[in-house]
Amino acid sequence: MSLLLQKKAARELKERTISWANKIALFLGVDLKNDFDNIRIGTLDSIAEDFVSEYDDIEVIDNFTASALMMQTLLTDERNANKNLKKFLKKFKDIPSGINTSEMNSQIQSLRERMYYDMVDFDSLKRNEGNSGILFEIIDEYNNQLKEKGLLDYSLLENRFYNLLITRRITKLENIKVLLIDEYQDTNYLQEQIYFKIAEYVKENNGSVSVVGDDDQSLYRFRGAVINLFTKYNERVFKQLGIKSRIIYLQKNYRSTRNIIDFTNDFIHLDKMYLNNRTSNKPLIIPSETAEEGLPVMGLFRKNIEELSTDLSNLIYDFINGHVNVVELDGKKYEISPNKINPSIAVLTNSPKEVSVYNKKRLPFYIRESLSYKDENILVFNPRGQNIESTDIVSLICGMILVSIDSDSKIQDSLDNLPPHTKKILKMWREYVLEYVSSNDKEIVSINDNVVMDELIKDIEGECKNLIDMSSENLIFHDIIIDTITQTSNAISFDGTLSSKQIFWHILVPIASGAINIDDDMFEIDIDENVNIMSIHQSKGLEFDVVIVDVGSDILNNASSNAFKRFPKSGGKTYSIEKYLRPYSRLSENYDNVKGVDNAFNDLIRRYFVAYTRAKSILILVGLNNMRYGYKSDFQDNIEIPNVATGWSRDKVWHWDSLDNLLNI
Numbered sequence: 001m002s003l004l005l006q007k008k009a010a011r012e013l014k015e016r017t018i019s020w021a022n023k024i025a026l027f028l029g030v031d032l033k034n035d036f037d038n039i040r041i042g043t044l045d046s047i048a049e050d051f052v053s054e055y056d057d058i059e060v061i062d063n064f065t066a067s068a069l070m071m072q073t074l075l076t077d078e079r080n081a082n083k084n085l086k087k088f089l090k091k092f093k094d095i096p097s098g099i100n101t102s103e104m105n106s107q108i109q110s111l112r113e114r115m116y117y118d119m120v121d122f123d124s125l126k127r128n129e130g131n132s133g134i135l136f137e138i139i140d141e142y143n144n145q146l147k148e149k150g151l152l153d154y155s156l157l158e159n160r161f162y163n164l165l166i167t168r169r170i171t172k173l174e175n176i177k178v179l180l181i182d183e184y185q186d187t188n189y190l191q192e193q194i195y196f197k198i199a200e201y202v203k204e205n206n207g208s209v210s211v212v213g214d215d216d217q218s219l220y221r222f223r224g225a226v227i228n229l230f231t232k233y234n235e236r237v238f239k240q241l242g243i244k245s246r247i248i249y250l251q252k253n254y255r256s257t258r259n260i261i262d263f264t265n266d267f268i269h270l271d272k273m274y275l276n277n278r279t280s281n282k283p284l285i286i287p288s289e290t291a292e293e294g295l296p297v298m299g300l301f302r303k304n305i306e307e308l309s310t311d312l313s314n315l316i317y318d319f320i321n322g323h324v325n326v327v328e329l330d331g332k333k334y335e336i337s338p339n340k341i342n343p344s345i346a347v348l349t350n351s352p353k354e355v356s357v358y359n360k361k362r363l364p365f366y367i368r369e370s371l372s373y374k375d376e377n378i379l380v381f382n383p384r385g386q387n388i389e390s391t392d393i394v395s396l397i398c399g400m401i402l403v404s405i406d407s408d409s410k411i412q413d414s415l416d417n418l419p420p421h422t423k424k425i426l427k428m429w430r431e432y433v434l435e436y437v438s439s440n441d442k443e444i445v446s447i448n449d450n451v452v453m454d455e456l457i458k459d460i461e462g463e464c465k466n467l468i469d470m471s472s473e474n475l476i477f478h479d480i481i482i483d484t485i486t487q488t489s490n491a492i493s494f495d496g497t498l499s500s501k502q503i504f505w506h507i508l509v510p511i512a513s514g515a516i517n518i519d520d521d522m523f524e525i526d527i528d529e530n531v532n533i534m535s536i537h538q539s540k541g542l543e544f545d546v547v548i549v550d551v552g553s554d555i556l557n558n559a560s561s562n563a564f565k566r567f568p569k570s571g572g573k574t575y576s577i578e579k580y581l582r583p584y585s586r587l588s589e590n591y592d593n594v595k596g597v598d599n600a601f602n603d604l605i606r607r608y609f610v611a612y613t614r615a616k617s618i619l620i621l622v623g624l625n626n627m628r629y630g631y632k633s634d635f636q637d638n639i640e641i642p643n644v645a646t647g648w649s650r651d652k653v654w655h656w657d658s659l660d661n662l663l664n665i
Contacts, residue, residue, distance in 0.1 A: 048161035071510035102514030116155040117188040117224030118585040165197035177207030184213035188224035257294025271649040299662035301628035309366030343545035354385040363553040381530035399433030425512035453489040547615035551645035552623035566643040571596020
């Protein structure tokens with residue numbers, strides 16, 4: 001999440017807190033005299049930035065700017081072509097295959113972040129680096145760049161905050177009496193140690209520390225979250241701080257119908273091995289007293305992606321327009337409707353990408369296409385569905401920069417050592433802008449050197465209005481790319497100007513190489529105005545009238561290549577990183593003893609539990625028929641395709657045989 005959005009979210013949360021406090025005071029008939037200016041509310045990173053900036057002259061860069069800077073470091077001296085580095089990074093992939101430059105960049109970022117989050121002994125790790133020496137060369141050069149320019153990325157920001165806390169330099173915390181931490185199940189080890197250091201001040205003031213979370217909704221292990229820090233919080237906070245705590249179970253669900261709650265309770269209890277790693281003695285979720293029985297949980301499965309997307313889009317269209325579909329089962333009729341016009345709708349999937357890496361159209365693509373055909377006023381919101389470097393608005397912005405600084409293509413043609421994808425994108429940008437200039441009778445002024453990026457961006461901004469007005473997604477892409485360019489320019493410029501080659505290597509080439517991935521938290525979602533297609537991770541904390549969960553629209557067989565998203569066969573990338581860093585981490589003794597593949601199963605169970613619990617009134621599972629019947633028919637042999645999302649436990653027992661527990665429509 002960008003710090004701009006963090007601060008906005010923090011302001012809104014503080015405003016809501018003050019509003020709630022005033023309402024409670026009014027209800028109780030008391031005079032509220034609290035000074036709300038003494039309340040600090042925000043994400044850990046936004047609070048860390050507030051404190052750290054009081055002691056250091058720093059600028060915090062966003063993930064996408066950090067990624068662009070790391071990409072530039074990786075591309076220097078053609079490090080991305082180093083065979084030893086490729087071989088080393090391939091070990092961390094979920095699927096054994098080749099590795100492109102964008103994937104290498106992502107792997108290096110993930111490894112580096114985990115080194116900070118797991119509080120790794122860098123010196124010891126370097127001494128035992130083996131063939132990965134170039135990895136630390138890249139990381140050290142990246143860190144030195146940030147240090148020289150007074151920049152911090154999020155992992156360095158949290159590390160700096162921790163170092164200030166252990167030296168007791170933050171005097172503004174001396175009077176703190178209350179510490180409340182939400183979403184504690186997604187805490188990494190560095191963050192836990194930060195919280196415990198703040199809790200020391202609270203304890204000295206005889207104050208109160210509260211943490212809130214749900215281990216069944218822990219989704220960020222891939223970012224360093226350690227579930228045991230939550231499930232063993234009582235033991236850990238007592239051991240480190242001598243604080244005795246008590247558990248309060250918040251088991252009442254005020255969101256969903258009784259049928260949805262029953263379904264999710266059943267799902268989370270299917271896998272006995274999962275229960276062994278869950279909070280012990282955890283009670284069932286119970287509905288509120290006013291909760292309706294609601295519709296049964298439904299299933300919509302078809303023989304191919306075309307039939308599935310057509311029928312699903314028709315159903316979504318009916319929901320939006322208030323049409324009622326009647327389904328009869330065992331003599332009982334069900335009216336399939338959320339009972340409101342323009343309900344909030346989400347399609348949740350493992351990946352919202354509309355086109356696969358093999359250029360194959362996926363369910364999100366077909367939904368957008370079909371709904372647009374039915375009614376062009378229906379807004380489908382899926383900013384993560386596209387590669388940002390290939391979008392029209394990014395092609396316009398980056399293409400205009402490209403043509404401005406390299407009108408005769410001399411610099412671009414001289415860059416022979418670029419990855420093929422990068423060359424392809426640069427060529428596409430140039431062609432897009434030349435066509436745009438020709439069609440709109442525009443003129444682009446050439447700037448050979450000493451480019452003032454702020455002025456160039458200001459000139460380009462006026463050309464973006466039409467595309468921005470076309471969709472909220474274009475606005476998101478615009479804001480992200482402009483922020484990236486501005487931050488990166490400020491980071492590498494000392495006098496406000498850049499050379500053409502600096503712009504190529506530090507800005508255009510990293511963006512074209514795919515360095516900028518759209519994180520779930522980069523933008524806000526107006527869920528009431530769109531058909532929202534999103535990752536399950538992105539949906540966390542949200543709720544929708546209608547939730548459609550893709551449990552296998554692109555799973556055609558029992559291949560190992562798709563096992564990680566339905567029935568894991570290995571620990572995957574996250575476990576590989578944990579295993580690599582474990583001997584050098586202060587966290588090593590606190591890791592759980594669960595096998596890698598079992599952690600992968602646990603993560604998958606939690607992911608679908610989060611998906612299913614987003615629904616308020618209607619929950620629909622969708623996929624191909626082989627997900628409904630559990631097998632792929634091939635030459636009369638039934639080849640099983642187990643899937644955690646459809647009720648299989650890791651011992652290969654299918655608890656929801658043929659999904660007869662669903663109202664199949």
